[in-house]
Amino acid sequence: MSTYVAPDLTSLGLAQLTSLAGRGALVTGGARGIGAAIATRLAEAGARVVIADRDGAEERAAALSAGRDHRVTGITMDIADEESVRAGVASAAEGGSLDVLVNNAAILDPTGDPLGASSDHLRRILDVNVVGTFQVTREVASRMAPGGSVVNVVSTSGLRVSKGTMAYAASKHAVTGLTRSLALELSDRGIRVTGVAPGIVSTPGVAEVIDDMVAFGYGNDRPPLQPFGRQGLPDDIARVVYFLCTDLASWVSGQVIGVESGRLEVLA
Template identity: 40%
Template sequence: MNRMQHTVALVTGAAGGMGRAHCRRLAEEGADIIALDIEAAAPELAETAREVEATGRQCVTGVADVRDQAALDVAVADGVAALGRLDVIVANAGIYTDLGLSWELSDQAWQRTIDINLTGMWHTVRAAVPALSDGGSVVIVSSTNGIVGAAAAAHYSASKHAVVGLARTLANELGPRGIRVN
């Protein structure tokens, strides 16, 4: 298959789980990959790169925490410079931790989840959209919890509901450039 031939896709949270699966599938479809994740996940990120390269596609990896706009800006710019373009953004990085009743969540658990799951999506878009080709695509990964609430996960559900709103806003802003947002 080669529906993504001659395209470059950026994936955050690429070291494992859904992020690695996105990288592998996009590569199987013909895309070259810019794979980003946090420093602690560097060994797993290297494995993602090996899996992408096993498909015959290129993979540029970068270390950046989506909470750190400056680091994300550099990692995206380096990836785009190495591969020459950007056609797809997959804002995937997210966490589902520190579960508990809403009124028992710590401020730290709440803020960390919002910072990664929501602000991290915005940082990713902010870093990557300027390099995105007209006619490209932005995929923002949410959850069923972005549609319905879940007990013991107020911080996660709130972040994913907000991500849906961010995606809808971006669709209105980027639509005139022919960029799809899902």
């Protein structure tokens, strides 16, 4: 029996349920791609947003705040470096409560033939994508009040596999495990832990690796990479993350929701 009792929100209107006013949100990897789109939507909903990235956080925060009422700041943080995470989260918490965490930062480096891969390749990807996600969550969730929300940006590679991406798939399956495990562990504290599993989305990170991924066979065993007539856009993912951050989703935890136009779940 949980010691946390969720409030009954039935009497709240949609304006209150969709607002993040008065809440603080930390978005890792928010300087570009999907993370930047998430930071934009959370700021639009009234949250005080802190972008944490190893590169370009302050520049992106300044761009998102310029000419708008948005409150966005940027801090330099490497999620794979424990000291950097401790210092970064402590500094983010000085600005006010942290009620929302979006673990978005990750690296995608195709493996190609697993039998030719080095152990260091696997270690490097697990260090950022899994250990990094864990240590940011530990530092933020230990400061979170009941009602807090942690959203992990997983991947369809955290639910299914494709050729050429063994290390990434192993890391994202581990993040699915973290999501489910932490949802259970943190439920007594009234903290929800959820995930989204994007399909292919046009971002700078994907542009850097997609040719290699396709050459290694990625997607060959699946329906076309462009269902619905186009690739996914960062904001397609950000809108679902936003939903999971709000009280609209107060009865959702432990789920990893596919945001991939049905390519894997329906068409495969």
